[in-house]
Amino acid sequence: MATGRTHRPATRSRGIPEATVARLPLYLRALTALSERSVPTVSSEELAAAAGVNSAKLRKDFSYLGSYGTRGVGYDVEYLVYQISRELGLTQDWPIVMVGIGNLGAALANYGGFASRGFRVAALIDADPSMVGKPVAGMPVQFIDDLERIVAENGVSIGVIATPAGAAQQVCDRLVAAGVTSILNFAPTVLSVPDGVDVRKVDLSIELQILAFHEQRKAGEETGGEAILPPVVRDAAAVTPAEGRKGPDGDMPAVMPA
Amino acid sequence: MATGRTHRPATRSRGIPEATVARLPLYLRALTALSERSVPTVSSEELAAAAGVNSAKLRKDFSYLGSYGTRGVGYDVEYLVYQISRELGLTQDWPIVMVGIGNLGAALANYGGFASRGFRVAALIDADPSMVGKPVAGMPVQFIDDLERIVAENGVSIGVIATPAGAAQQVCDRLVAAGVTSILNFAPTVLSVPDGVDVRKVDLSIELQILAFHEQRKAGEETGGEAILPPVVRDAAAVTPAEGRKGPDGDMPAVMPA
DNA sequence: GAGTGTGAACTTATTCACAGCT
DNA sequence: AGCTGTGAATAAGTTCACACTC
Numbered sequence: 001m002a003t004g005r006t007h008r009p010a011t012r013s014r015g016i017p018e019a020t021v022a023r024l025p026l027y028l029r030a031l032t033a034l035s036e037r038s039v040p041t042v043s044s045e046e047l048a049a050a051a052g053v054n055s056a057k058l059r060k061d062f063s064y065l066g067s068y069g070t071r072g073v074g075y076d077v078e079y080l081v082y083q084i085s086r087e088l089g090l091t092q093d094w095p096i097v098m099v100g101i102g103n104l105g106a107a108l109a110n111y112g113g114f115a116s117r118g119f120r121v122a123a124l125i126d127a128d129p130s131m132v133g134k135p136v137a138g139m140p141v142q143f144i145d146d147l148e149r150i151v152a153e154n155g156v157s158i159g160v161i162a163t164p165a166g167a168a169q170q171v172c173d174r175l176v177a178a179g180v181t182s183i184l185n186f187a188p189t190v191l192s193v194p195d196g197v198d199v200r201k202v203d204l205s206i207e208l209q210i211l212a213f214h215e216q217r218k219a220g221e222e223t224g225g226e227a228i229l230p231p232v233v234r235d236a237a238a239v240t241p242a243e244g245r246k247g248p249d250g251d252m253p254a255v256m257p258a
Numbered sequence: 259m260a261t262g263r264t265h266r267p268a269t270r271s272r273g274i275p276e277a278t279v280a281r282l283p284l285y286l287r288a289l290t291a292l293s294e295r296s297v298p299t300v301s302s303e304e305l306a307a308a309a310g311v312n313s314a315k316l317r318k319d320f321s322y323l324g325s326y327g328t329r330g331v332g333y334d335v336e337y338l339v340y341q342i343s344r345e346l347g348l349t350q351d352w353p354i355v356m357v358g359i360g361n362l363g364a365a366l367a368n369y370g371g372f373a374s375r376g377f378r379v380a381a382l383i384d385a386d387p388s389m390v391g392k393p394v395a396g397m398p399v400q401f402i403d404d405l406e407r408i409v410a411e412n413g414v415s416i417g418v419i420a421t422p423a424g425a426a427q428q429v430c431d432r433l434v435a436a437g438v439t440s441i442l443n444f445a446p447t448v449l450s451v452p453d454g455v456d457v458r459k460v461d462l463s464i465e466l467q468i469l470a471f472h473e474q475r476k477a478g479e480e481t482g483g484e485a486i487l488p489p490v491v492r493d494a495a496a497v498t499p500a501e502g503r504k505g506p507d508g509d510m511p512a513v514m515p516a
Numbered sequence: 517g518a519g520t521g522t523g524a525a526c527t528t529a530t531t532c533a534c535a536g537c538t
Numbered sequence: 539a540g541c542t543g544t545g546a547a548t549a550a551g552t553t554c555a556c557a558c559t560c
Binding site for chain 4: 017018019020054056057060070071072073
């Protein structure tokens with residue numbers, strides 16, 4: 001997240017904590033499901049369970065939006081759906097462009113949840129001329145040379161990058177120059193953007209690595225903590241010995257080629 | 259994240275903060291890039307820039323792993339690659355299964371970064387009999403009835419769910435029953451799992467909604483904060499009036515059908 | 517009675533700033 | 539002189555617990 005703006009805007013702004021903002025879509029999804037089942041009201045306890053958080057957190061989160069509940073009763077489902085939608089900006093229409101229509105890009109374009117909530121795919125863009133014109137998710141892929149025109153004509157402010165890592169920064173620069181100010185990045189690279197542009201990243205392999213960390217911990221705990229199991233070295237190529245280090249445990253294995 | 263275990267294990271454990279763990283893969287990626295360019299050492303400042311964080315945070319993060327740097331010089335790239343890999347558990351091999359080989363599942367299976375770092379796709383599994391046997395990313399899709407056998411035979415502890423939302427919880431339950439203790443969930447649902455099982459979710463539409471929130475803020479700020487612009491209502495269907503509410507601004511529009 | 521809304525306590529994360537090593 | 543490692547200060551996020559309202 002590369003939000004510039006350190007100082008808050010002059011007007012006394014109701015600052016909704018970032019952590020809360022990140023949970024609003026979760027609440028919204030749970031509420032939408034209730035709405036479809038025509039449930040009229042819901043308590044913080046019930047809604048929290050549906051959203052997978054605890055009720056105190058949920059109430060605190062909602063308190064930043066205003067007092068939308070009724071004591072002794074709970075929350076009006078439809079009313080809350082509306083208020084959260086509005087807060088998230090989903091009562092308006094957001095045209096987005098997707099750049100990089102490979103395997104992943106195509107899959108994302110086909111993914112329904114995309115278009116569902118206020119988001120509309122304005123264009124699919126790729127740099128491969130052989131892709132251009134091919135229909136993906138019911139719309140023809142456009143050539144990257146037209147990126148600037150497409151962004152301008154559609155008033156696009158949100159871009160999705162699903163290119164290979166090598167192309168991502170370049171695409172990002174063009175998007176930003178064309179006026180895009182929010183980017184969802186699926187390429188495994190750190191993007192650098194000017195102040196005022198938001199970047200969120202979704203990274204497959206990072207998520208797996210975090211899971212592996214915890215998984216490893218579990219394995220260690222089973223044997224009574226501080227496991228003796230020496231890590232199975234998978235790839236010890238090209239690691240310098242470097243003596244005198246003081247890590248909490250495990251120096252590099254001796255079998256290591258310099 | 260549904261980590262059970264409230265109490266720390268008996269042995270005085272070096273508790274690495276969750277926020278730090280989440281950044282280690284980032285550092286690792288930056289270090290790997292340096293390693294490929296045969297850069298021998300790097301300062302916290304340089305590495306932080308490459309990873310997109312600030313240097314104080316990076317040094318603090320590394321301090322939880324041990325003292326792996328050299329004052330006045332910086333960090334030995336190869337040595338750090340090894341230490342972080344070990345800490346993340348990437349020096350061992352993690353067989354994973356992917357369940358749900360639709361558009362997204364197939365795209366993920368084809369995604370290289372998956373297999374690269376210690377992770378090995380042991381099986382692709384789908385519930386659609388017509389998919390079974392078809393090669394995806396060079397391996398035949400297997401039928402969901404074999405899930406338990408596959409998990410057991412391969413010692414799988416990490417599962418990836420890329421099914422439609424409706425099937426996700428059921429698949430999750432089967433994975434957990436079969437012995438999987440870490441799950442990466444791409445389905446737009448909250449999964450409930452027993453204590454001791456970790457779930458991480460990747461959710462497209464949530465990320466977009468967070469971006470929309472910030473995007474809306476920017477639009478408001480341009481006109482001098484506390485924008486007068488009335489939110490364009492896209493879908494005001496079925497919202498109850500509910501008078502007497504006290505949100506910070508904007509009650510529901512009057513045009514609303516009860 | 518039931519359940520929200522919220523100060524206050526607590527926990528986790530980030531940033532500062534500088535002592536200490538090379 | 540340069541750069542790490544880390545206590546101390548600050549900020550952000552979570553949980554507690556209960557007054558208050560319906």
